[in-house]
Amino acid sequence: MKGNFPPPLLEPLPVTIGVWYEPDFLAHEFYDEAKGRSDSTWIVKTGEAQVQMWSQLLRGMFDTIVPSENKPSPEQVSDAVAAVLVARVGELQYAIPAHTNVKVYEIWMRYAFELVSTNGDPIAEWTMTAYGKTPTAFLRSDEAAVNLAAVVALRDAGAHFITSFEKVPEVAQWLENQQMDALDKEPSTAL
Amino acid sequence: MAGESANGRVRQRAFYCPVSRRVHGWVHGSVLGLTMALAGCVTSTVDEMVFNEPIEGIGDSSVVILGRRHASDYETEFDFVNCVSKHITARDSNIEIIDELEFINSLYPWFEPRTAPLRPGDIDRLMQQKPVAEQLAAMKLEYMIWVDGSTVQTNSAGSMTCGVGPGGAGCFGFGTWGNAADYEATIWDFTDQAEVGRMNTQTSGQSYMPAVIVPIPIIAPVQGTACDGMGNQLLEFLSSEH
Numbered sequence: 001m002k003g004n005f006p007p008p009l010l011e012p013l014p015v016t017i018g019v020w021y022e023p024d025f026l027a028h029e030f031y032d033e034a035k036g037r038s039d040s041t042w043i044v045k046t047g048e049a050q051v052q053m054w055s056q057l058l059r060g061m062f063d064t065i066v067p068s069e070n071k072p073s074p075e076q077v078s079d080a081v082a083a084v085l086v087a088r089v090g091e092l093q094y095a096i097p098a099h100t101n102v103k104v105y106e107i108w109m110r111y112a113f114e115l116v117s118t119n120g121d122p123i124a125e126w127t128m129t130a131y132g133k134t135p136t137a138f139l140r141s142d143e144a145a146v147n148l149a150a151v152v153a154l155r156d157a158g159a160h161f162i163t164s165f166e167k168v169p170e171v172a173q174w175l176e177n178q179q180m181d182a183l184d185k186e187p188s189t190a191l
Numbered sequence: 192m193a194g195e196s197a198n199g200r201v202r203q204r205a206f207y208c209p210v211s212r213r214v215h216g217w218v219h220g221s222v223l224g225l226t227m228a229l230a231g232c233v234t235s236t237v238d239e240m241v242f243n244e245p246i247e248g249i250g251d252s253s254v255v256i257l258g259r260r261h262a263s264d265y266e267t268e269f270d271f272v273n274c275v276s277k278h279i280t281a282r283d284s285n286i287e288i289i290d291e292l293e294f295i296n297s298l299y300p301w302f303e304p305r306t307a308p309l310r311p312g313d314i315d316r317l318m319q320q321k322p323v324a325e326q327l328a329a330m331k332l333e334y335m336i337w338v339d340g341s342t343v344q345t346n347s348a349g350s351m352t353c354g355v356g357p358g359g360a361g362c363f364g365f366g367t368w369g370n371a372a373d374y375e376a377t378i379w380d381f382t383d384q385a386e387v388g389r390m391n392t393q394t395s396g397q398s399y400m401p402a403v404i405v406p407i408p409i410i411a412p413v414q415g416t417a418c419d420g421m422g423n424q425l426l427e428f429l430s431s432e433h
Contacts, residue, residue: 006296009322135266159300 003151005053008060008162015178018081018118019058020068021051028089032096032142044146046089049154054087057158061165072120082178083123086114090127094149096142103136105145107153111161115171124170130157202239203420208232231411233396237420241378241388241428249429252333253287255294256376256425259339260304267338271374271418275338278422283430289330298326314384332381336425340374342414345395351402361404371395372417376425388428392420 028050031043058065072084090112096105108131115124132153134145166172208230256276258267269291276288295302301317308314314335318324351364371394378388396411 004296006299008300009298009326010320011322133263133266135268155300155303156305159303159305162300163306 003049003053003147003154005049005056005155005158007056008158010060010162012061012063013166013175014063014182015082015175016064016066016080017058017062018066018068018072018084019054020071020084020086021054022071022086022088025050025088030092030094032094032146044143044150046150046154049151050089053154053158057161058085061162072116072118079118081118083174084116084118086116088112094146096146097136098142104133105136105142105149106133107131107146107149109153109157111157115174123174124168126168126171128157128160128164130154130160132156203235203237205235206232207235231396231398231409233394233411233413233416235392235394235416235420237393237424238391239388239424240390249286249333251287252331253289254334254336254429255289255291255330255332256336256338257291257294257302257307259307259337261307261309265341265343266304267340267374268342268414271342271414272338274415274418275376275422275425278418279426279429282422282426283432286426286429289332294330298323311379311384311386314379314381327381334387334429335379335381337377337379338374338421339377340372340392342370342372342417345369345371349400351400351406353402362402362406363404364402366400366402367397369395369397370411370413372413374417374421376421378425378428390421390424392417392424394420 026047027045028047029043029045055065055067066081068081068084071086088111089109091110093108094106095102097103109129111128111130113124113126113128114122116122130153132149132151132155134148134152136145166175256272258269258272260266272291276291279286280288300306301320301323308317318327347366347368349364349366351362351366353362354360372392374392376388376390376392377386378390379385380387394413394417396413396416398411399409401407401409
């Protein structure tokens, strides 16, 4: 799957975040098998595009992003990052005109996010949905149309994440704590 | 035929059939030569209501035309928005229209279907983001035009059979289908954060495809006529020369 994912336009949050992509997330794909002579079998591999989109998005959203090669655990304590974000695709559903008789290709995804401390303790867990659709077009194959719908869904995922991240109560509390910690660490200036 | 204008409101109705074009085919082996392309007839209705039309054009400010895509059962076609933009710039090159995709990408994610402002008052929420305000100021954006609608097929009938044999190839049959386009353009004054104009274009037409050996397409340019209608109205609003 290939797509164009622009960097987000916003003021980055003043925190350093680690990000860990699970192996299933990196290799995520979905497919549809042909059920008749007029159908075609297609497969859309989204893993690479997912990493591309989320990396681009998180780089614009936070001061610094540090990719993590391993799952955060009590054996690994790091001061380099304030927390680690873990993303996974919880569920994916798709619809094509052959199934619905509607001239639209649709993708719906549900993501599951975890924000964990550097030693693996959970800070917040939440889910988020994303949706993408594209109309039929002359001479466009099922695979190309589903690819386009998936790109739209990934862009929607980025938009939804940016607008909803600070509204997760545990995340909002954690960000407030980070800001207070940063203020405490600043040297006081006496008049 | 234009209706009367009262308080800045205009209604225009038209029924016309585009001039036919003859396209010469090519002869190759046993393939038939001449093909004639005709255009079907289209009915068009344009409604316009404007409040604060710029008297001397928009100067060096820019305009962006965006399509509404937040509904679940349709989305405004990128091709249609592009057509309207090109219609305007072809007739007045002084009007700077920012490309839709370029605008959406440069302001990601604030103009995605999920996040795009639905009312002029929502612009204030956008401008609270400093990088967004700076980007919009750099673009010198004066008017934001939202186009909402789509072109749909309304009916279809007939059948056609095509075959290839040792003596040649050909088709036989008859098909007809209808298309209807309904678009509304809402003009926002970006500086004043207010709606200043609204236009509606409705077109419909029936296309035919008789086939006697060679299919003869008689296509009604429904979406193209809607594009022209809306483009002309927007041109009158934006341009000092029209």
